[in-house]
Amino acid sequence: MGRTSDAKNKILTAARSLLEQRGYSALGVAEICKTAGVPKGSFYYFFESKEALALAVIDERWADERRDWERILRGDAEPLQRLKQLFEATESRQREGQENCGVVSGCMFGNLSLEMSNQTDAVRERLQEIFEAQVDMVETTITEALGRGEITAADPREAARSVVAQLEGQVLFAKLYNNTLQLRTLWPNCLALLGAHKPQVAELA
Amino acid sequence: MGRTSDAKNKILTAARSLLEQRGYSALGVAEICKTAGVPKGSFYYFFESKEALALAVIDERWADERRDWERILRGDAEPLQRLKQLFEATESRQREGQENCGVVSGCMFGNLSLEMSNQTDAVRERLQEIFEAQVDMVETTITEALGRGEITAADPREAARSVVAQLEGQVLFAKLYNNTLQLRTLWPNCLALLGAHKPQVAELA
Numbered sequence: 297m298g299r300t301s302d303a304k305n306k307i308l309t310a311a312r313s314l315l316e317q318r319g320y321s322a323l324g325v326a327e328i329c330k331t332a333g334v335p336k337g338s339f340y341y342f343f344e345s346k347e348a349l350a351l352a353v354i355d356e357r358w359a360d361e362r363r364d365w366e367r368i369l370r371g372d373a374e375p376l377q378r379l380k381q382l383f384e385a386t387e388s389r390q391r392e393g394q395e396n397c398g399v400v401s402g403c404m405f406g407n408l409s410l411e412m413s414n415q416t417d418a419v420r421e422r423l424q425e426i427f428e429a430q431v432d433m434v435e436t437t438i439t440e441a442l443g444r445g446e447i448t449a450a451d452p453r454e455a456a457r458s459v460v461a462q463l464e465g466q467v468l469f470a471k472l473y474n475n476t477l478q479l480r481t482l483w484p485n486c487l488a489l490l491g492a493h494k495p496q497v498a499e500l501a
Numbered sequence: 502m503g504r505t506s507d508a509k510n511k512i513l514t515a516a517r518s519l520l521e522q523r524g525y526s527a528l529g530v531a532e533i534c535k536t537a538g539v540p541k542g543s544f545y546y547f548f549e550s551k552e553a554l555a556l557a558v559i560d561e562r563w564a565d566e567r568r569d570w571e572r573i574l575r576g577d578a579e580p581l582q583r584l585k586q587l588f589e590a591t592e593s594r595q596r597e598g599q600e601n602c603g604v605v606s607g608c609m610f611g612n613l614s615l616e617m618s619n620q621t622d623a624v625r626e627r628l629q630e631i632f633e634a635q636v637d638m639v640e641t642t643i644t645e646a647l648g649r650g651e652i653t654a655a656d657p658r659e660a661a662r663s664v665v666a667q668l669e670g671q672v673l674f675a676k677l678y679n680n681t682l683q684l685r686t687l688w689p690n691c692l693a694l695l696g697a698h699k700p701q702v703a704e705l706a
Contacts, residue, residue: 318614320526321523321616410612415527
């Protein structure tokens with residue numbers, strides 16, 4: 297049993313790395329097994345299909361990122377400061393990835409949304425759930441800031457979605473230019489999108 | 502010669518459609534030729550490689566979209582109105598695509614940025630050039646609006662990049678949710694990002 301679950305972990309680790317570097321379509325089961333150092337039979341013992349593996353990798357990644365999102369956005373800092381911390385954590389994660397593998401790999405959920413959301417309903421639905429969860433958490437934070445009179449966003453849900461969209465768009469540029477400095481604009485842009493009051497902007501910028 | 506260039510066009514048309522639906526990696530030369538109804542020999546007569554074909558498709562698409570961007574952003578309307586027209590044109594284009602093929606296919610340049618910018622330098626450079634050209638055009642428009650005292654953006658270049666990033670992020674959501682209504686927020690978000698003066702926001706919203 298020990299060896300068995302070890303093989304599963306090796307497959308997941310190899311798939312995560314290959315999926316980040318090259319996307320879903322470029323990925324073959326044979327290559328995953330070769331990289332993982334496990335026989336092909338092991339793959340189908342643990343995963344019904346490449347799609348099932350992709351879902352497992354997505355879930356694992358979101359479980360990991362979600363911990364960060366929850367720790368930050370449900371933390372003790374003031375609501376706008378929590379959003380700032382979220383962007384700083386995003387920049388750190390992308391910079392670490394770049395230091396480890398030479399390139400900014402971007403957001404796995406954004407990458408897969410653009411590569412394959414048209415192709416498999418199961419992946420599309422999972423990615424929708426993840427982005428909804430992100431928007432939920434940002435919305436809660438925005439609603440708190442609204443209650444404190446710090447911002448003027450008319451529709452907290454739409455504002456939250458726009459903040460996450462800005463994040464995905466800037467991560468796209470960070471990946472395309474292989475440059476995480478792009479992500480420094482997330483914080484001032486978030487304040488602008490939320491209609492933060494000017495003194496707050498000056499104080500927090 | 503007539504038949505020859507006809508084959509080239511058929512290959513480009515098939516590749517454009519397949520690239521939009523499924524991305525680059527999922528695409529094979531044999532399938533492109535089958536869809537185009539041309540023998541495989543024709544492919545290599547016109548294109549050195551799949552990468553060369555992808556570059557040709559990207560160039561063709563940008564030549565087409567660039568005409569729209571230039572017509573709108575260099576038009577006679579007031580600068581902020583031109584940006585509004587750009588977002589309306591983006592929404593129309595995505596909605597037409599959805600009506601024709603059932604799904605929102607998103608922005609080809611954004612899709613390829615996330616799928617393959619890490620994989621081929623030639624494609625990465627071409628996509629960078631296209632986004633720089635977009636940011637250039639938006640920056641010029643923003644600078645005009647600044648000169649008219651309509652907005653307060655501190656750094657027109659950064660502001661232009663953020664407007665394009667917001668566009669890419671919202672198009673990502675439009676694709677993931679197969680819903681172009683998402684794009685309606687581009688205009689108010691652009692005004693917020695540029696620090697448009699309130700009366701302007703009320704007037705134009």
